[in-house]
Amino acid sequence: MITKEPATLFGRRLREARRSAGIPQDRLGIQIGLDEHTASARISRYETGAHEPPFGIACKLAGVLHVPSAYFYCEDDGLAKLLLHWQLLPKSERTKLVSIAESKLPSKGSS
Template structure:
């Protein structure tokens, strides 16, 4: 496992989510369909910012970690928290949250 600190928003968020889920890089990689021999290295490269995965791969990673793919692209920590919360809401709760946010922001 790489010790290099993440250098991209995607890398920071990926490492944060992976560590929170307590899943090693190799296991995450295999869960999203990567070959066992390269899984750890690929996830490490995503975390350190050497490579950024295509959005379809980000969606697979999000599904494996049970979080919305949008989380990986949030530059703002507060927005990242909102995206995580949104991801666990049921459909009816999302509608209520959406209405409240629209009211607070004045948007429609």
């Protein structure tokens, strides 16, 4: 069976997250509340880019796949990877990371 490559960023990220979680399309669809007879086809359409789900559905997908919803929309691959790691960090480590990032920014008024 030939798998069509995702035509959209959302579709690519969804497929990556689903495969990483080891969840088949039909089961993912059912877990977010889709009808079992159409679940696989709907997830397939989201992955190929034929349709993009409403944000509420994207949030449900993110919840089941344990990724932040922003991951699906993140254009930068490095930032998308950071988002995946971010959610696993304790709050203290997140605070440290933000401080490091802020310290690397040019100070206001200097150009």
